[in-house]
Amino acid sequence: MRSFLILFKNELKLNIRNMNMVIFAVIMPLIVLVILGLLNGTKLAAEGAEYTFMEQSLSALCAISICAGGLMGLPLVVSEYRERKILKRFQVTPVSPIKLLMVELSIYIVYCMVSMITLIPAAMIFWKVTIHGTWSAFLGSWLITMISTLSIGMMVGGVAKNAKSASVIACLLYFPMLFFSGTTLPFEVMPEAMQKIVSMFPMTQGIQLMKVTFLGLPVDNIGLPVIVMGAVTILCTVVAIKCFKWE
Amino acid sequence: MQEAIKVEQLSKSYGNLLAVDNISLSVKRGTVYGLLGANGAGKSTTIECILGTKQADKGLVSVLGCNPRKDRRKLFQKVGVQFQECDYQPEIKVSELCEETACLYKTPADWRELCTQFGIGSKTKNAVNSLSGGERQRLFIVLALISNPELVFLDELTTGLDTKARRGVWKILSNLKEKGLTIFLTSHFMDEVEALCDEICILKTGKVVFYGTVEQAKATSGCDKFEDAYLMLSGEEVDGE
Numbered sequence: 001m002r003s004f005l006i007l008f009k010n011e012l013k014l015n016i017r018n019m020n021m022v023i024f025a026v027i028m029p030l031i032v033l034v035i036l037g038l039l040n041g042t043k044l045a046a047e048g049a050e051y052t053f054m055e056q057s058l059s060a061l062c063a064i065s066i067c068a069g070g071l072m073g074l075p076l077v078v079s080e081y082r083e084r085k086i087l088k089r090f091q092v093t094p095v096s097p098i099k100l101l102m103v104e105l106s107i108y109i110v111y112c113m114v115s116m117i118t119l120i121p122a123a124m125i126f127w128k129v130t131i132h133g134t135w136s137a138f139l140g141s142w143l144i145t146m147i148s149t150l151s152i153g154m155m156v157g158g159v160a161k162n163a164k165s166a167s168v169i170a171c172l173l174y175f176p177m178l179f180f181s182g183t184t185l186p187f188e189v190m191p192e193a194m195q196k197i198v199s200m201f202p203m204t205q206g207i208q209l210m211k212v213t214f215l216g217l218p219v220d221n222i223g224l225p226v227i228v229m230g231a232v233t234i235l236c237t238v239v240a241i242k243c244f245k246w247e
Numbered sequence: 248m249q250e251a252i253k254v255e256q257l258s259k260s261y262g263n264l265l266a267v268d269n270i271s272l273s274v275k276r277g278t279v280y281g282l283l284g285a286n287g288a289g290k291s292t293t294i295e296c297i298l299g300t301k302q303a304d305k306g307l308v309s310v311l312g313c314n315p316r317k318d319r320r321k322l323f324q325k326v327g328v329q330f331q332e333c334d335y336q337p338e339i340k341v342s343e344l345c346e347e348t349a350c351l352y353k354t355p356a357d358w359r360e361l362c363t364q365f366g367i368g369s370k371t372k373n374a375v376n377s378l379s380g381g382e383r384q385r386l387f388i389v390l391a392l393i394s395n396p397e398l399v400f401l402d403e404l405t406t407g408l409d410t411k412a413r414r415g416v417w418k419i420l421s422n423l424k425e426k427g428l429t430i431f432l433t434s435h436f437m438d439e440v441e442a443l444c445d446e447i448c449i450l451k452t453g454k455v456v457f458y459g460t461v462e463q464a465k466a467t468s469g470c471d472k473f474e475d476a477y478l479m480l481s482g483e484e485v486d487g488e
Binding site (some may be wrong): 002003006007011012013014017018084085086087088089090091092093094095096246247 | 298300319320321324328330332333334335336337338339343346347350351352359360390394434
C-alpha cells in the first residue's frame with residue numbers, strides 16, 4: 001500500500017506537469033459549460049419540460065473528462081511507458097503489473113472527480129442547476145460509466161503495439177464516442193438507425209443513465225446500460241491484465 | 248549456496264540470427280564477473296535471458312536459486328539491474344525517480360546517501376533530463392543499488408564517464424563487493440575489467456571463446472597486456488597488426 005501511494009503521488013505530479021489532461025479533462029469541460037450556460041442560461045430544455053437545458057446537459061459535460069482520460073490519457077501513457085522502456089525498468093523490480101495499471105487508473109479517476117466537482121457547483125451557482133433525481137443514483141451511474149470507459153483505455157494501452165498505434169486506436173474510439181454518444185450531439189436528434197448503433201457504445205449508455213438519474217426521470221430499462229457497461233468493464237480488465245506486456 | 252548465477256546451455260535466436268549459442272557459465276557469490284565481447288556479440292541478450300526479460304529458446308537459468316521468469320517478484324527484491332538502454336518518465340526529477348524506485352522494495356537503501364556517494368547528491372532536485380550523460384549514468388547505477396541487492400547487473404556501467412568518475416565508481420563497487428555483493432558486468436574498458444573482475448567470459452558471435460581469470464587470459468594468449476589478450480581471444484585484432 002505504501003508503495004502504491006508513493007507511485008501514485010509521483011505519477012500524478014508527472015501527469016499534472018505534462019498539462020495535457022489538466023486542459024482536456026478539467027479546463028475544457030468548464031469552457032463548454034460556460035459557453036452552453038451563456039447561450040442557454042436558465043431556459044427550459046423544451047416547451048413544458050420540467051428541467052432546464054443546462055440540467056439536461058450536465059451529464060454529458062461530466063462525461064468529457066471520462067472520455068479524455070479513458071480514451072486518450074490512459075492508453076497513451078501506458079503505451080508510451082512501454083515504448084520508452086520504462087515498463088522494462090519496472091520489470092526488473094518486484095512491482096506487479098496490476099499495481100502499475102491501478103496507479104495509472106487512479107490518476108484518471110482523480111481527473112474525472114476533479115472535473116465533476118468543479119462542473120456541478122459552477123452550474124449550480126451560475127445557472128441554478130438542481131438535481132431532480134437522487135445523488136446516490138447519479139453518482140452510481142457516473143462511477144460505472146467512468147470505470148467501464150477507463151477499462152477500455154487500459155485494454156487499448158495494454159494491447160497496442162506502440163504509442164503510435166495506441167494513439168490511432170484512441171482517436172478511433174475517442175472522437176466517435178465524444179461526438180455521437182450524446183456528449184456533444186444530443187442523442188435524441190439522431191436518426192433511429194444511428195441511435196441503435198451508438199447504443200452499443202458504453203459511453204452512450206452511461207450518459208443516458210447519468211441523465212435520467214440526474215433529471216429524476218423514470219428509469220424504464222436500467223438493465224441494459226448496466227449490463228453493457230459491466231460486460232465491457234470485465235472483458236477489458238481481463239484482456240488488459242492477461243495481455244499485459246512489459247516490452 | 249555458493250553460486251549466485253548458474254547458466255547451462257543457453258541459446259537464443261532472433262529469426263535466423265543465433266544471438267546466443269549454447270552458453271554455460273556460473274558466477275560465485277561475492278565475486279565480480281565480467282561478460283566481454285564486441286558490440287553485437289550477444290552480451291545484452293545473455294543478460295536479458297538471465298534476467299528473464301527475454302525468453303531463452305533453450306537452456307537452464309538459475310539466479311540466487313530462483314527461476315527468474317517464475318519467481319520474478321521474489322527475485323528482484325534482491326537483484327538490482329542497470330540496463331544499457333533505459334529510459335525514464337519525461338520531466339521526472341532525480342528525487343522522484345529515486346523515491347519511486349525505492350518504494351518498490353522491502354528494505355531499500357537510503358537513496359540520498361547513494362546519490363551523495365556517486366557525486367550527484369546536489370542534483371536531486373534537478374530534472375533527470377537536465378543531467379549530463381555521466382551524471383545520468385551514475386544515477387542509473389544508484390537506481391540499481393537502491394534495493395540493497397545481493398546481486399547487481401551492470402550493462403556497460405561506466406560508458407560516458409570521465410576518468411575520475413570511473414575510478415570513483417570502481418572504488419564504490421569494490422567496497423560493496425567486500426561487503427558480499429555479487430556483481431555481473433559488461434564493459435568495453437579493459438582497464439576496468441582488469442581492476443574489478445575476478446572472472447571473465449569472452450563472447451564472440453554468441454559463443455563463449457574464453458572463460459577464466461584475467462591472468463589466465465594473458466597466459467593463454469601469450470600477451471602481457473590484458474587489452475591485447477582480449478583482442479586476440481575475441482578475434483578482434485585490428486587488421487594490419
